[in-house]
Amino acid sequence: MAEAVIQTEKLTRKFGSFTAVDEISFSVASGEIFGFLGANGAGKTTAMKMLTGLLAPTSGEATVAGFDVYRETESIRRNIGYMSQRFSLYDDLTPRENIRFFGGIYGLGSSELREKGERLLDSLDLQESADTRLAALPLGWKQKLAFSVALLHEPKLIFLDEPTGGVDPVTRRRFWDMIYDATDRGVTVFVTTHYMDEAEYCDRVSIMVDGRIAALDTPAMLKKQFAAETMNEVFIQLARPAKRGEG
Amino acid sequence: MKRFIAFVRKEFYHIVRDRRTAAILFGMPILQLLLFGYAIRNEVSEVRTGILDMSHDTVTEAITDKLFSSGTFIFAGNLQSEKEIAPAFAAGRMNEVVVFEPDFAGRLQKDGVARMQVVTDGSDPNVSRIVTGYTQAVVSDYLAEQADGSARQVGVEAVPLMMFNPSLKSVYLFVPGLMAMILMLVSALMTSISITREKESGTMELLLVSSLRPVQIIVGKVVPYLLLSFVNVVTVVSLAYFVFGVPCRGNVALLFAESLLFIMTALSLGIMISTITNSQQVAMMVSLAGLLLPTVLLSGFIFPIHSMAWPLQVISNIIPARWYLVIVRGIMLKGAGIAVLWKETLTLLVMTVLFMAASVRKFSERLQ
Numbered sequence A: 001m002a003e004a005v006i007q008t009e010k011l012t013r014k015f016g017s018f019t020a021v022d023e024i025s026f027s028v029a030s031g032e033i034f035g036f037l038g039a040n041g042a043g044k045t046t047a048m049k050m051l052t053g054l055l056a057p058t059s060g061e062a063t064v065a066g067f068d069v070y071r072e073t074e075s076i077r078r079n080i081g082y083m084s085q086r087f088s089l090y091d092d093l094t095p096r097e098n099i100r101f102f103g104g105i106y107g108l109g110s111s112e113l114r115e116k117g118e119r120l121l122d123s124l125d126l127q128e129s130a131d132t133r134l135a136a137l138p139l140g141w142k143q144k145l146a147f148s149v150a151l152l153h154e155p156k157l158i159f160l161d162e163p164t165g166g167v168d169p170v171t172r173r174r175f176w177d178m179i180y181d182a183t184d185r186g187v188t189v190f191v192t193t194h195y196m197d198e199a200e201y202c203d204r205v206s207i208m209v210d211g212r213i214a215a216l217d218t219p220a221m222l223k224k225q226f227a228a229e230t231m232n233e234v235f236i237q238l239a240r241p242a243k244r245g246e247g
Numbered sequence B: 001m002k003r004f005i006a007f008v009r010k011e012f013y014h015i016v017r018d019r020r021t022a023a024i025l026f027g028m029p030i031l032q033l034l035l036f037g038y039a040i041r042n043e044v045s046e047v048r049t050g051i052l053d054m055s056h057d058t059v060t061e062a063i064t065d066k067l068f069s070s071g072t073f074i075f076a077g078n079l080q081s082e083k084e085i086a087p088a089f090a091a092g093r094m095n096e097v098v099v100f101e102p103d104f105a106g107r108l109q110k111d112g113v114a115r116m117q118v119v120t121d122g123s124d125p126n127v128s129r130i131v132t133g134y135t136q137a138v139v140s141d142y143l144a145e146q147a148d149g150s151a152r153q154v155g156v157e158a159v160p161l162m163m164f165n166p167s168l169k170s171v172y173l174f175v176p177g178l179m180a181m182i183l184m185l186v187s188a189l190m191t192s193i194s195i196t197r198e199k200e201s202g203t204m205e206l207l208l209v210s211s212l213r214p215v216q217i218i219v220g221k222v223v224p225y226l227l228l229s230f231v232n233v234v235t236v237v238s239l240a241y242f243v244f245g246v247p248c249r250g251n252v253a254l255l256f257a258e259s260l261l262f263i264m265t266a267l268s269l270g271i272m273i274s275t276i277t278n279s280q281q282v283a284m285m286v287s288l289a290g291l292l293l294p295t296v297l298l299s300g301f302i303f304p305i306h307s308m309a310w311p312l313q314v315i316s317n318i319i320p321a322r323w324y325l326v327i328v329r330g331i332m333l334k335g336a337g338i339a340v341l342w343k344e345t346l347t348l349l350v351m352t353v354l355f356m357a358a359s360v361r362k363f364s365e366r367l368q
Helices: A044-051 A073-079 A095-105 A110-123 A139-150 A169-184 A197-200 A218-223 A231-239 B002-017 B020-038 B058-069 B080-091 B105-108 B125-146 B171-201 B203-209 B216-246 B250-277 B280-297 B310-316 B320-334 B336-364
Strands: A005-013 A019-027 A034-040 A057-066 A080-083 A157-161 A186-192 A204-209 A212-217 B047-053 B074-078 B096-100 B115-119
Touching: A005 A034, A005 A044, A005 A186, A019 A044, A019 A057, A019 A186, A019 A212, A034 A044, A034 A169, A034 A197, A044 A157, A044 A186, A044 A212, A080 A139, A080 B203, A095 A110, A095 A139, A095 B002, A095 B203, A139 B250, A169 A186, A169 A197, A197 A231, A204 A218, A204 A231, A212 A231, A212 B125, A218 A231, B002 B020, B002 B216, B002 B336, B020 B171, B020 B216, B020 B320, B047 B058, B047 B080, B058 B074, B058 B096, B058 B105, B058 B125, B096 B125, B105 B115, B171 B203, B171 B216, B171 B250, B171 B280, B216 B250, B216 B336, B250 B280, B250 B320, B250 B336, B320 B336
Parallel strands: A034 A186, A034 A204, A080 A157, A157 A186, B047 B074, B047 B096
Antiparallel strands: A005 A019, A005 A057, A204 A212, B096 B115
16 A cells, blocks of 8 residues: 555544544555545544644544644645535635635745636636636535635645535536546545445545444445445444434 | 735625625714714704893803803893793703802902802703803803902813813714724724634635634734724724814824724734634624623713713723723824823733733634
8 A cells, every 4th residue: 555644543532521533543545535434423523623733632643644733733734635514615706716815825826826727717617707706606616616726735635524515416426526536646535425425436434433433444345344235334334323413 | 925915815805895894894984973973963052041140240241241142052031030940941941041149249259259050951961961061161261261360269160171172062072982983893893703704604614724824814814904994094083174173183193003003902802702702693792792882881982981880980991992082082182192191002002912812822722
């Protein structure tokens, strides 16, 4: 396997007496699409926040893109892309302005930014709407744009937090084509999702239950291991005994 | 720097794109000033005044003449006894009765003290207070003209407030308070809303995950509002000067510098609010109830601080607008300089540094 882009060792986060993430250990290889699954409240978001440097771990070790999650959060942030479940561009700005802003805060030069921006608008077929406020565009387009914007500064690793929430299967499929394109260029993808068909698209999948990683393997191996037809069955088998409910 | 410029440009887009924000930012100061300046004028004219002169001597007649020559008071008749006062008020024939005690000139001569009473219709306390003040001003004017040591002690004391605002023009009093209110509203309310909006929409997460430092985010949020608030200061001061003739007797540069300081105070309060709340609604409520109301009620803008109950007087000390008000009134109306106002300035400065440090610290703590 190629070098590890994410490496965790007994990574733990407690909130008071509640252990949100309980000694998780895993590694993500370069160029991999790593699915990070779990029911609501299983600890996915907390784990993701620790990996993106937004939340300090309570104990355990982890490196992201080669940087330590305790001490080198700034370097981590510079080297990752991030797209959140909630649609996360500015609705009152146009696509072109959004591109310019996010490129700008990642320190891209203006000529580089203009060139990249135009190429991006071309490839997304957004030239016609480039100066319309984002609020008027369909959600699927916005998500594609958000994904592309998150890759603007050419990070090695991108975190996608439920990137396809709320769109139809066809749009979702197209979105995944974009993810595959990115991995072809060597980008590592760390993705959370609630759609089990999407879990099938991942190279490897981990399933969190009650703050722990209950299973981690390729979708094919997981199905075999749990004697299941689909990832959905695997997930339900694992998540049913969960003690934590919604939340 | 490049990142910072990108950030500030984005903030300006937000402000200009959102009509409501733009309207509040630019329309409100002008509207408020015109409202306060024209509609809510407090000065009274045509005060129907009755005279109850139990002395009828040269001094009482001279004071009466002086009163009616000012143009504000209209002679509404002579009264014969105190019993007639209440019915005259009730019928609306008079708003004010001036009573001179018997042997007014004689007592003034003999004891150096003579008494006159200004009776006003207390059912409208605001008007009453103004009418009384105005009458007092006229009387002390008269006494000053006499330049006679013994006469100076007569009846009413001179009220220092009127020194700088002889006709009690309300717009003089409103402008400083209005500036405090507008700056508080624009700076604190707008920043707290704009930061919590990013929290609500999820873009704050994105900013935090980006390579921007928390301090850069805060400064980027603050700079546009700092500029806009400053534009508002200039607008209000020039409107006050050109439209209402409010003087600026002190140094204009000092006034603007002190205003910048107050804007910083308000901005840091806005940031502090946004660090403790996650929704625009809550931020708005906290800003309005926690900042705007005290600014209006407890700063001395509307109610004088020295006439408040002592707990409120104590509380008024922690309200930045209180100090700003002293500064603005000092500079605009009294022509005071930094030598007089350094204490208030220092207070604001300390407050700003404290708020700023607290909010940056709170903001820098990682999410949750």
